Amino acid sequence: MKSIEEALPYYENVLGLKCYNIEVVEDQKVKTAFLKVGDVKIELLEPTSPESPIAKFIEKNNGNGGMHHLAFAVEDGVATALAEAETSGIRLIDKAPRKGAEGLNIAFLHPKSTQGVLTELCEKP
Template sequence: MKVSHIEHLGIAVKSLDTAIPYWEKMLGTKCYNIEEVADQKVKTAFFKVGDTKIELLESTSPEGSIGKFIEKRGEGVHHVAFAVDGIENCLAECEANGIQLIDKAPRGGAEGLSIAFLHPKSTGGVLTELCENKNK
């Protein structure tokens, strides 16, 4: 598997309204996209930092993965996402190498990306997301 760059760092927050002003001041840039991903029960906000993005994640339901994460661990870094080409092949390679997959097949994510998660039990405790921009 070849990773081209860190696509984004996902940060779980209780409120985008509270978090966005902090990150705008911290990064010296404006949030360029806010989007809801209904099937993942999350609202996202993005900031560009070089080739990498910061993705803020606010739960739209306590039953969503971000709501559960915040309830259990509080706000903070949720995942690291890597940009790849051929996400299906990357998942097959990961599985062949004994990495536990959360997603056996890619699904739709924010900003039109194809995404899939690898389980932190087999990635050194780090929830890892693979992302592919099939529209480039």
């Protein structure tokens, strides 16, 4: 999305969700905001640079943004989940975990192997 500050009133006032964390992830060139719905987290992403993958995603979608990816918390660690995915023939974007928002290890699976959906594996907090 173009602006987390502009989007938050919808999520908080209309949907009744509470934002519990906003942070900038410098190496990914994004600002993130997290909202919780039961056991599910929603992460809003705002680019902090025109070179950000999120900025490119927004531009590609006529400036409208939209859902960028799905993330799944993994029980046995991201490295283990990556190895299992690769063994299963899933194409990897990340060959090894890297730091994401909230300081957690993350990695992405290629959408060509996941029915067109960019999929993130995320360490459980």
